Amino acid sequence: MAYGSLVTPPDPALVLQGLVKRFDGVYAVAGLDLEVPTGSFYGLLGPNGAGKTTTLNMAVGLLRPDHGRAIVLGRDVWRDPIEVKRSLGTLPDGVRLFDRLTGAELLEYTGLLRGMDRATIADRSRDLLDVLDLTGATSTLVVDYSAGMKKKIGLACALLHAPRLLVLDEPFEAVDPVSAALIRDILQRYVGGGGTVIFSSHVMAVVERLCTHVAVLAQGQLKVVGTLDEVRGGRDLEDVFVELVGGRTATGSELAWL
Amino acid sequence: MTRVFVRLKLRLLRNSFRGAGWRKVLAVLGILGGLWFALFGGMLFSLSGVRGQGYSVAVLGGAGVALSWITLPVLAFGVDETLDPSRFALLPMRRSTLLKGLLVAALLGIPAVSTLVATQGLVLGAAIRGGAAAAAVAFLGTVLGLLLCVAASRATTSALATALRSRRSRDAAMLLLALLAAGLGPLQLAGISVAQALGADRLLAAARVVAWTPLGAPYAIGLDAAAGRWVQVALRVLLTAATIAVLLRWWGATLPAAMLGTASAGRARPASAAGGLVPPPLRGLPSGQFTGILARELKYWWRDPRRRSGLVSLLIVAIVLPLVYGFGVGGRMTGILLVSGAMVGTVLANLFGFDGSAYTANVLVGVPGRVEVSARVGAISVVVLPPVAATAVVTGSLNGDGRTLASLGVALCAYGVSAGLSVIISVVVPYALPDSSNPFAMNAGTGGLRGFASFGPLLAAAALAAPLVVLPLPSPVTLVVGLVVGGAIVTAGILIAGGRVDERAPELLQAVTARR
Numbered sequence: 097m098a099y100g101s102l103v104t105p106p107d108p109a110l111v112l113q114g115l116v117k118r119f120d121g122v123y124a125v126a127g128l129d130l131e132v133p134t135g136s137f138y139g140l141l142g143p144n145g146a147g148k149t150t151t152l153n154m155a156v157g158l159l160r161p162d163h164g165r166a167i168v169l170g171r172d173v174w175r176d177p178i179e180v181k182r183s184l185g186t187l188p189d190g191v192r193l194f195d196r197l198t199g200a201e202l203l204e205y206t207g208l209l210r211g212m213d214r215a216t217i218a219d220r221s222r223d224l225l226d227v228l229d230l231t232g233a234t235s236t237l238v239v240d241y242s243a244g245m246k247k248k249i250g251l252a253c254a255l256l257h258a259p260r261l262l263v264l265d266e267p268f269e270a271v272d273p274v275s276a277a278l279i280r281d282i283l284q285r286y287v288g289g290g291g292t293v294i295f296s297s298h299v300m301a302v303v304e305r306l307c308t309h310v311a312v313l314a315q316g317q318l319k320v321v322g323t324l325d326e327v328r329g330g331r332d333l334e335d336v337f338v339e340l341v342g343g344r345t346a347t348g349s350e351l352a353w354l
Numbered sequence: 355m356t357r358v359f360v361r362l363k364l365r366l367l368r369n370s371f372r373g374a375g376w377r378k379v380l381a382v383l384g385i386l387g388g389l390w391f392a393l394f395g396g397m398l399f400s401l402s403g404v405r406g407q408g409y410s411v412a413v414l415g416g417a418g419v420a421l422s423w424i425t426l427p428v429l430a431f432g433v434d435e436t437l438d439p440s441r442f443a444l445l446p447m448r449r450s451t452l453l454k455g456l457l458v459a460a461l462l463g464i465p466a467v468s469t470l471v472a473t474q475g476l477v478l479g480a481a482i483r484g485g486a487a488a489a490a491v492a493f494l495g496t497v498l499g500l501l502l503c504v505a506a507s508r509a510t511t512s513a514l515a516t517a518l519r520s521r522r523s524r525d526a527a528m529l530l531l532a533l534l535a536a537g538l539g540p541l542q543l544a545g546i547s548v549a550q551a552l553g554a555d556r557l558l559a560a561a562r563v564v565a566w567t568p569l570g571a572p573y574a575i576g577l578d579a580a581a582g583r584w585v586q587v588a589l590r591v592l593l594t595a596a597t598i599a600v601l602l603r604w605w606g607a608t609l610p611a612a613m614l615g616t617a618s619a620g621r622a623r624p625a626s627a628a629g630g631l632v633p634p635p636l637r638g639l640p641s642g643q644f645t646g647i648l649a650r651e652l653k654y655w656w657r658d659p660r661r662r663s664g665l666v667s668l669l670i671v672a673i674v675l676p677l678v679y680g681f682g683v684g685g686r687m688t689g690i691l692l693v694s695g696a697m698v699g700t701v702l703a704n705l706f707g708f709d710g711s712a713y714t715a716n717v718l719v720g721v722p723g724r725v726e727v728s729a730r731v732g733a734i735s736v737v738v739l740p741p742v743a744a745t746a747v748v749t750g751s752l753n754g755d756g757r758t759l760a761s762l763g764v765a766l767c768a769y770g771v772s773a774g775l776s777v778i779i780s781v782v783v784p785y786a787l788p789d790s791s792n793p794f795a796m797n798a799g800t801g802g803l804r805g806f807a808s809f810g811p812l813l814a815a816a817a818l819a820a821p822l823v824v825l826p827l828p829s830p831v832t833l834v835v836g837l838v839v840g841g842a843i844v845t846a847g848i849l850i851a852g853g854r855v856d857e858r859a860p861e862l863l864q865a866v867t868a869r870r
Contacts, residue, residue: 156718157718157720157860158714158717158718158860158863159860159864160860160861177720178720178722181718181719181720186718188714188718189772190711191711191714191867192710192711192712193712193713193715194650194654194709194712194715195712196653196657196658196767197631197650197653198630200630200631201630201631201650201653204630204631204632204646205631205646205649206719207646207652208631208632208641208642208643208645208646208649208717209643209646209715209716209719209721210719211642211643212641213641214641255714284394290610313385326356342467
């Protein structure tokens with residue numbers, strides 16, 4: 097039995113139209129339009145507090161936008177949530193997992209929520225735990241995992257039902273280099289098989305290495321959107337990013353007391 | 355240094371007025387409630403100026419207030435841990451400084467201030483009977499009394515939190531809770547005897563005894579001074595001060611553990627190949643969302659210290675109270691079964707708050723509301739119904755009037771009504787629990803909400819199940835009616851709450867996610 101096969105549809109995998117979200121009168125996201133082509137590896141870049149998490153949460157149905165629409169594989173996230181969520185795999189950031197379950201239990205729980213049968217859940221869990229090098233921690237409570245292991249088990253939960261679109265919020269944060277390389281490999285294979293990934297990050301090296309497309313977000317608005325080469329324009333991505341976001345550079349005269 | 359704590363606490367209190375509209379409403383309701391208690395309590399306590407029963411009013415009323423300070427945080431409201439000790443773990447600060455700061459901060463809150471105002475009635479009473487000197491002594495008594503209340507409530511919750519965290523001392527903590535619950539019995543017996551006979555002499559005798567306990571002593575000294583019993587005043591002040599010192603020491607001793615942050619729930623047993631989430635007795639259920647949530651909830655009621663402590667303390671009270679009455683008082687105890695069943699139902703009043711941001715997993719899948727709510731109600735019912743039913747049967751047969759089935763009916767009806775209402779409350783006014791290592795900790799303002807949330811279902815259960823207690827229906831008929839009424843309300847609660855979850859799951863998630 098197959099849960100969501102990786103057939104490429106003609107539509108873009110994700111379309112965001114005029115998304116707006118305010119918290120206590122402050123715009124976290126102020127009118128955002130974005131189109132993520134199917135089969136792309138999309139990097140959403142931005143400094144802390146730019147609105148990356150807010151945007152992704154609105155795209156996957158965790159946070160209701162004040163205005164605008166989010167369309168996943170041709171379906172409106174807020175009109176047809178159940179269908180949309182079936183083809184979507186998500187790794188949220190800054191969110192607790194059901195961490196008083198063991199890794200294996202957490203995967204089984206996720207599988208049951210996704211309506212998968214027990215045999216499939218058991219097979220895929222074993223594969224995922226094995227590939228993500230979590231086999232040794234199968235019977236440890238997730239609350240006792242390290243930060244990097246928590247990211248990996250969260251990723252396993254997002255992959256379990258073989259979604260067609262992966263939305264990952266800071267998948268490389270707190271992950272050690274070995275695991276990061278592993279996650280990169282898995283994601284690259286997934287995109288190679290016809291899947292689509294959009295992830296947020298502020299690690300330029302990872303983005304330059306992986307992404308086909310890049311969008312830079314600052315103060316709730318997109319500063320630049322395009323393929324990686326378009327955005328870079330022959331320069332270093334980090335320089336482009338700092339310039340776009342308007343960061344300051346240290347002159348050396350401050351913090352003299354330090 | 356203490357001034358810093360005071361300013362921090364005031365700032366945090368003021369910030370609790372910011373944010374969503376209903377939060378402000380709650381904060382105002384909390385203040386109004388405190389005001390009402392302060393005025394009404396003050397009036398009652400000023401009756402201590404009356405000759406004759408004035409002494410019993412002062413001592414027994416004061417002891418009641420003190421006992422509420424110790425028991426209510428554990429059983430119902432939680433403690434306002436606006437200043438969580440673990441936040442101070444990294445600061446180079448001596449324990450005594452921290453203790454002093456936390457104590458002063460705890461004194462700055464609606465409960466403490468309204469208690470102090472209410473007990474000023476004693477000052478008035480003492481002034482009427484003994485003039486300025488007695489009034490001054492009475493005032494000293496109210497201040498000491500308040501200190502005792504705050505220190506006692508902090509020390510007990512802190513110690514219990516520490517004990518419930520570790521597997522080794524959990525049993526001891528449960529025993530302590532049982533004793534605490536049993537302690538409620540005698541007090542209520544005293545209340546019953548008042549209602550029955552209004553035996554003034556017996557009341558006064560009880561008051562004389564209680565006045566020599568730390569609970570009643572600080573409230574007795576005003577009237578003692580008015581009567582010129584200065585030796586007794588001195589002894590009681592000493593007794594109170596010594597108790598406060600002991601309590602503060604005890605609290606201080608538990609602080610390092612409280613500052614260490616969340617301890618793990620211990621190692622899980624090795625999981626079986628299939629993941630091991632669904633326990634063998636449930637393997638027969640069809641695989642799917644209902645089974646998954648049911649199994650996860652069952653594990654969580656045991657593994658999550660916060661859920662476990664809430665559940666265990668409620669269950670112990672629900673079991674101990676009826677039995678204490680059954681053995682101690684005799685007579686028809688069906689009414690107390692109603693209370694115990696209804697109280698257990700209120701564990702459902704913040705169903706999603708326990709999950710916090712982990713509820714994200716279910717929102718991401720889009721679990722249908724009815725499945726979500728019914729699985730959660732099912733899990734808690736599997737845990738609590740056997741002890742509740744057993745208590746009802748035992749207490750019912752202790753009555754010796756052959757109405758065991760009726761007792762069961764009353765308890766189950768009360769549980770059903772209270773559970774049905776509680777799940778609706780849990781989706782209409784969900785609230786976040788703080789990320790604290792103390793399972794009794796509450797955010798400022800939400801303690802009041804938790805109180806309101808458990809009070810409504812209790813009242814409703816009393817209203818709907820009381821006819822079963824009073825009406826002389828045949829025993830099996832009472833059981834059937836109780837099951838039908840309780841079952842109907844639970845079903846209605848699941849349908850209403852489920853519909854609400856379908857509409858507003860993202861907002862529910864926002865509400866239960868702890869702000870950082």
